[in-house]
Amino acid sequence: MEKLHVFNTLSRKKEEFIPLKEGFVGMYVCGPTVYGDAHLGHAKSYVSFDVIVRYFRYLGYKVRYVQNITDVGHLTDDADSGEDKLQKQSRLERKDPMEIAEHYTYTYFRDMDALHVLRPDISPRATGHIPEQIAMIEELIKKGHAYEVNGNVYFDVNSDSDYGKLSGRKLDEAESGTRVNTAGDKRNAADFALWKRADESHLMQWPSPWGPGYPGWHIECSAMSNKYLGKTFDIHGGGLENQFPHHECEIAQSECVHDTEFVKYWLHNNMVTLNGQKMGKSLGNAISLQQFFTGDHPLLTRSWKPQVIRFFLLQSHYRSTTDFSETALEAAETGLKNLMSILESIAQAGTPTAAAPFNLEGFKKTLESRMNDDFNTAMALAVLFENLKPLRAGILKGDIPENIAEVQSFVFRFVDEVLGLSVSGQAANxxxxxxxxxxxxxxxxxxxxxxxxxxxxxxxxxxxxxxxxxxxxxxxxxxxxxxxxxx
RNA sequence: GGCGACAUGGCCGAGUGGCUAGGCAGAGGUCUGCAAAACCUCGUACGGCGGUUCGAGUCCGCCUGUCGCCUCCA
Incomplete structure (x- = not known):
């Protein structure tokens, strides 16, 4: 593809990417809830969006990449009866919730750094934006999209005719057969919490116009994306499982407050599976990144380098599921090693001989066309192997193309800056x-x-x-x- | 029950209707004291049944199977 196309969940089609403001991309990706170590599933998501950000920058866009840190508000169970995940973990570890959040924020970035995931430009914390969230909720109430009952505030889904446009869900369909049975004080079972009342035992609470409480999960992303990216921005990303309810609710809140389109392109990455089952913290089958790096897990026979994990993830498309197995990791490891060896030979090529020039323009064009096709990193890697192998073979024979210097600088720039694979990884470390x-x-x-x-x-x-x-x-x-x- | 995906050679995994994806593993060979590395050669796969088409892994329908979301979740 000549021009960048992205698969937009809103339209369920690949669309040409046209920025709201020429040369700029505003991008928001749902970040982790920091109550435990990041696992392979997180890696898939954040490596995917990392490459997306890197590719935008490679294309010359100035990107503002915002990724939140959720340090309050997620409930372990149903939206009405569950316990706050951070509060639960803080009880288990006998620490203050903020100690938990701080610790797992640290380990999250530590592990992402290891994977060469670039830090977001802004990592806003939910607890650092309580006033913004309260202001938004007040606005929703004022506009008739939300109501307060006993210190709880709920979003009235019936007040928003667009509700369901992202996930393709209709309200009446959801009512039968679902496990949502806790109507509580909601008007409608599908209404979701914007603000929850807290009793004295609840550790994380803030004063609000509705009494002491804490924000619902969805409102933080609406409030923070608005603060740093504006009412409408280009891209919102996240895991597929957040499409509903989380992203649907974000749209509802934001569009009802601002009366304008929230996000132009919704991008969702698929899951990592283990034996065909989704890998998830709450499913108990997650292997943390640290466990991969150390090999300390019953399902692992050895340790795996961060770079291998990254390459493994890049070999499949971000919208496909990635099925984890050590056999597959091993194949990725060998593949990566071979790629690095090819790059090393190219790096060490001597002065040009009379050999014909390498078709750098064609190579570059092919590579970009694959990336332009919804960031097809698997294809990009194939193009790399396909073109660089013969180049290396020639170099080893002494046929060094006259434009070797340009080839080297482009190849290393692409592999390092876009794919985030450091060529001299071992030497540098x-x-x-x-x-x-x-x-x-x-x-x-x-x-x-x-x-x-x-x-x-x-x-x-x-x-x-x-x-x-x-x-x-x-x-x-x-x-x-x-x-x-x-x- | 509702909504939505996916089923590709030994494994992983791309795939815009017609020409070899790629990686890993494997076989043979060249080179080498041996090995490694490198290089050369080798695989006609697309769940099943119909249909559209000159031509389908690629479009349509049905069936089977697997998975995701509908509850916290990257």
């Missing part, structure tokens, strides 16, 4: 000083082994190679001497 010392030592060992080889002392040569291999250092013999690689 290593301690430079120690690496230098190791390099000296290995050069000596390789020289001694070369002497052994020239006197056909194969047993010594093999002993050196095998022992180093066990330590994760691979010796490879080539026509111009031996080299080593760190696993």
């Amino acid at each position: 290593a301690d430079n000083d120690a690496a230098e010392k190791l390099d000296h030592a290995l050069k000596l060992i390789i020289e001694l082994r070369a002497n052994a080889r020239s006197s056909k002392d194969w047993s010594t040569a093999d002993l050196i190679r095998d022992t180093l291999a066990q330590a994760g250092i691979r010796i490879e013999d080539g026509p111009n001497g031996s080299t080593y690689k760190l696993d």
Whole structure:
């Protein structure tokens, strides 16, 4: 595709992306509820939107990327009877809810950093925007879209004729057969809470015009997106499971307050599954990112590097489910290693020979057309392999294209800036000083082994190679001497 | 029950109606003291049954199966 197209959940079609303001993209993505460690499902979502943001920037857009931190308001159970998740966790850990929020906000960013997920430009906390949420609720009441009962405030879904436009749900359909049976003091079972009354035992509470309480889940995103992105903005993203009710409710609140379209393009990423079942915290089958990084989980036989997780996720489309298995991770790991090895060869290409130029324009165009097609990273990776493999083969033969410098700079820019895969990952992570010392030592060992080889002392040569291999250092013999690689 | 997805070769996973996706694994070969790496060659897959079409994995219908949402959830 020549121009960027995105799949818009509102229309259920791919649409050309046209920004509200030329050159700028305002984007809001639902962030985590910080009461536990982030797992592979979070990684899929945030890696997906990370690539989307990166690609917009690559295209030259100035992006304002807002991703909230939900540190209050999610209930463990039904919207009326459940306990606040943070409050529950704080009871379990015997900590203040804010300690819980702070801790898991920290681990969230720690894990996302490891995955090379760029930090959002703004990470607003729900608890930091209580006045904004209250103001919005007051406006909804004033306009007749909300009502107060006993210190609770509910949104009146019947007051909004558009309600259901995102999820394709009609109000009367939802009434029979659902498990929503707690009408409580609501006028309509489908009405949702904007503000909840808190009793004295509730740890997180704020004063409000309706008495002490705390905000409902959906209102934070409406209030904060409005504050930082305006009444209408370009893109709202999140996990597919938030389409209803969360995003539907956001639309209702925002559009009823502002009387204008809330979001132009709704993007939803699909789930990570484990044995065909959705991976989720509350389902108890989630493997946290830390557990992947350390290998400390009954379903894991070993640890997995963040980079491998990222590459694994990039190999499938963000709107497809990603089925997790260690076999699949292993395949991704080898694939990534091979890609990196190809890139290394390209990086080390010497001065150009008389070889014909590499078709950089065509390569770039193909790559961009795949990304323009709703951010098809799986395709982009295929294009990378398809084009770079022959290039490497040529380089190894000594055919170095005259435009190698441009090729190198483009390839590295794309892989690093757009895909977020760091080419010199290992080298960059290593301690430079120690690496230098190791390099000296290995050069000596390789020289001694070369002497052994020239006197056909194969047993010594093999002993050196095998022992180093066990330590994760691979010796490879080539026509111009031996080299080593760190696993 | 309502709404919505998906079913692709050993595995993962793209796919705009007609030309090889790609990755991993596997087989054979070249190179090599051996190995590794690299390079070359090799797979005609699209749940089932109909239909539209000159032509369908790709469109339509039905069936079967799996999954998601309808309750917190990336």
